[in-house]
Amino acid sequence: NYVYVSQRYLTDYRVKEKDIIGKHHYEVFPDLPEKWRKVHQKALRGIVSKADEDKYIRDDGSIDWTRWECRPWYEANGSIGGIIVYTEVINEQKRKEEEIKKLNQRLKILIESIQQLSAVQSLEKVQDIVVKSARKLIGADGATLVFRENDHCYYMNEDAIQPLWKGKRFPVNECISGWVMQNKKSVVIEDIYSDERILREVYNPTFIKSLAMVPVNINEPIGVIGNYWKKKHTPTETEMQLLQTLADAAARAIENINLYAELEDRVKQRTEQLQAVNKELETFTYSVSHDLKAPLRGIDGYSKLLLDEYGDSLDEDAAHFIKTIRSSTLQMNQLIEDLLSYSRLERSHFKQEKIALKSFVKTLVSNFGEEIKKCGVQVKINIPEVDIVTDSTGLSIALRNFMENAIKFTCKSRNPEIEIGFDENPDYWIMSVKDNGVGFDMKYHERIFEIFQRLHRAEDFPGTGIGLAMVAKALQRMNGKAWAESKPGHGSTFFIELPKIKTI
Template identity: 45%
Template sequence: MTVAQLSPQSQVAALPQTWDLERRHQSMRRLVDVVQQLSLARSLEAIMDIVRVAARELTGADGATFVLRDRDQCYYAEEYAIQPLWKGQRFPLTACVSGWAMMSRQAAVIPDVFDDPRVPADAYRPTFVKSMAMVPIRTEAPIGAIGTYWAVHHEPGQDELTLLQALANTTSVAMENVRVWSELEDRVDQRTRELDAANRELESFSYSISHDLRAPLRAIQGFCQIYLEDHGDTVPVEGRPILETVVSNTERMSALIEDLLRFSKLSRQPLERHTVSLDDLVRRIVSAQRAAAEPGREIDVAVGPLGQCEGDSSLLEQVLVNLISNAFKFTRGRTPARIEIGRRSDGDEPVWFVRDNGAGFDMRYAGRLFGVFQRLHSAEAFEGTGVGLSIVQRIVQRHGGQIRAESAPGEGATFSFTLGQGS
């Protein structure tokens, strides 16, 4: 039976009960909303802003305070009231109701602030407060309190106290979450700073070592070449291969140092993003690789539509040069050599790939593939320094993307990469 179906007398009697029930529902919905807000709060200030408003709304009070325990004092950190109260002030735990609530670990309900020995009446005379309720934030080792105040004589009911204590309990959890979150952020920040410092030191060390090694290497290489050119006829037959080996190894070391320098510069080089036509870029690279290939090699290169992307053109050129030159290199001995360069979609994300029918590698060792100076083939079989794929991975990651490889020995390899959402 609805209220409208009752007699006028019964309707009058039922209205307060119906109103109380609706108010309970509204309060519970508001409390659920507050709990959700507090779960997302990431600072004490945000928590106090939420709680000071919610405390008034849930109890229908004229004012609310958020009190923090500061050793043996109560700090009135925040408030929301029809007139100013005590925001920013500190009082001894033994001299205020918030202190009593924290020390006794229970709620204080005071219908008349001027008729309760726990209330410092002189502090309340200049204010609008006639009645109040104070609940501790956490009943075990309280860390604060939430107070509500009325400008008329009012005795908070059990429903109001239950809502207020539920708010205080949720506030306690939110404050603990903020503390843990802050500690985690501090640890992450500290760890990030340590890693950044270590990376800078390592890059600086790599750069210095590489730079300092170049001069003596050039001297060794230059003097050996001069000696061979000027005195080659007088060098014993068994000595000439030794000198040629020295020159060859200094050239290889110089190439390795140049790659190491290039790798160390990648972290310091800023990304200059703009629209890059990968079709034009790949066309130039393939043309250059064909020109540099051994005469007579039969190389079939298929280039599909690659489109455009957003990225650093010089760095992306380095990625494609390294991948395509590897495809040309590792297909030596294949007749014909087949290389495919294309683009496909993985959901909404574009994926570019370079595929060949070359030597391939064992996927058991794929974890070493992108490491600096890591090689899966001997230098006698395929020249290189083992830095190229490390450079590729670093550039791709700096663009927010990923690179992966698929292969099998003797069956070629496919390198696929993305460039992040900005691509």
Template identity: 35%
Template sequence: MSTFDVRSDQQQATKVLVSAVQEMSLARNLESVMRIVRTAARQLTGADGASFVLRDQGMCYYADEDAIAPLWKGQRFPMDICVSGWAMLNKKPAVIEDIYKDKRIPIDAYRPTFVKSLVMVPVRSIDPIAAIGNYWASKHFPTDEEVELLQSLADITAVNMENVQVYSELEQRVKERTQELIDSLEREKQMNAVKSRMVSMASHEFKTPLSAILSSAFLLEKQMGEDAEGKKTKHFGRIKSCVDNLTAMLNDFLTVDKLEQGRAQMYSEQFDLRSFTEDIVDEIAGTFRRGQVVRSTYEGNMLITQDRKILRHILLNLLSNASKYSGEHQPIDLHIKVSENQVSICVRDYGIGIPYEDQQKIFSNFFRAANAHKIQGTGLGLNIVKRYTELLEGTIRFDSKPGEGTTFELSFASSAE
């Protein structure tokens, strides 16, 4: 070959490498890098085929190829029986003039192909992450210049693969951050909607009990005569009942606001579930309708470790609802069972029940069943119960028949993590 031909070949090889560098600098994914490399590899050496092999733990994954006939694209081979694996494990090129005379060649894998000669170079010299292979259909001994060119391409590829990985990770972080902002804005929007609904409901729901309190207070001032004490007691009772209702509504609003902002925290402690429940029943018994009683039964060891405040809020809501949606003299059944580190609490009433068409929405914010509009409430209680149950990592289910009553069954671990 003349000096002119050598110089021309060198110039052509330089152009191929420069072009590959320019293209890879714009590549944003591994697929683009592999396509550029396999094409450039063939152009640099005039080979009949080129493959791009990824190191996949203990396997060689033939991820891409550019050849006159199919090779092994999509297939995986153990590194210790594969030429690409040899190049990566030994961190140096494998140059093979005759594949049938080299012990590193798995002949059965090559026999169906056109390959007679090959060169395989590792991508990244310190800790190879891939390999580039060139193949010839007739016997060809790759020159030192060809091997050097392929290794130069492999070194350039290593840098670009790392850049692609960094870009990909950065892009993923940007996507995650963008999604976090979108989620945050959506939560803010939902919270604002909830707060607006709270203000609207409060202005409506507070009007009736406040009016009742004012009228009773006014009438108390006017009471005189022999029957004044009886009338005063009646008005005092009315005021107390209205204040209790206002307090319950305010607690619901404050609880929902705390849950929406993610400020609800867990504080676990050991306590006796039976005495704890009996105290709650005694506490709210004064709000029950005439003749209503709680029939309680207990099974198992009642000593548990959980969040008392959260569980108290759940039981207060369930028992209050059972009373509120039941008639006079209708009992409320409360059954508690502790077994195998699991607590089951069942609250059953015999009241108006939940219409079938409303049952799917019963845990939604501000939702009130069609048959409950004449009964005072915010529509927040059961939503709070469900969300507090989730904080306990428990589950809640219910069964209800209109006109026959409702059963809520709560289940959670008796010992908090």
């Protein structure tokens, strides 16, 4: 039987002291669930039971959350005289825990939304993310995204339990979204029909009873996010802050998209300009080179005729002059041929094809048989039986120019050697042409791959200064690169690197 109850107990369980003192617990609470009877019986056997969080359903169906402990109390002689039940209604604590749990869930939604907005590149995607996130973020029955178009509010997108105004426009001065943008602040209306800013004829056909709106870009609003409820509802200050944070993120996303589009347009315009200039340059180079060959053939032909017909009657100086003219003509012709090749390279379309590399290199080297024999060059081909996928024309241009240079710059060496090597890593194939020729100073490394750049006099080592420029151009179009390593008097090694392509 009850011998004592606290005032808190009387309050929590809605009973009066006079109605329970002296009475048995089961008389006061005749419908007590069986689990409690078992708890009491355990206490009478000396067993302590407790719970930090338990649901208590009252007679009227309402629910209280309680923390309780049930333990025996003892007589002076040590025997169990009864039980003591400590209880505490923790509804407020439970409410706060639920609020924290709900806030964490909403923060998760907000963070995910911001992450998505930071990555999107289209306004359509922004609209979709914003309306869906806004509705979930504070548990609304509908959400809209509204943008300002001159003197109108354009309801661009929505996510709601029933259709609202997607695709419609309303005058800025006549709708609540316009008010938010003009006043640069959010609004909460618990009862829309008691607010004079609401156009009743617009809202009457809808489910909406309450609304909340926040501006997109609060300093200079470009739009509004609206949330709506079918029952009267007032969002908390925290919920409005979450919604405003989403609106700020949307503003930044839209700003980034506009900036990206502007930059893309600039890049496109610049690319088109560069393509036009390059095309003009290619056409000019080809035309000039082609047109120069006609008078050059005349100079060469007449100088040869002059030498053949009147060579015996010319003095030594005159004969030397004519030979110099012919030599210069041949050099000029080679320069024009190289310019034409460079121009054709600019216009060519590279293709991917499977190449048996060792066989390819052997064939290429055999084309230099006469020069190799003349200079006494020893050529080593250290290439495995491997297939690569690349453009055969571009590869041929690169290796042919490397070989030409290697032969030219080793020809006067005591024991001329050229070694063609191969290496690879997970991403690239690498080929090299190494010689023991004159070499060069590495401070000129970048210069040698530019057109018309030479490090030696034409009298010492003939050439036009276009070969390595063609290599660089070819490798650029093949998404590869070319470089060299050298030291004066110790030869040079030229490399090409090509990206691995597994399929054709």
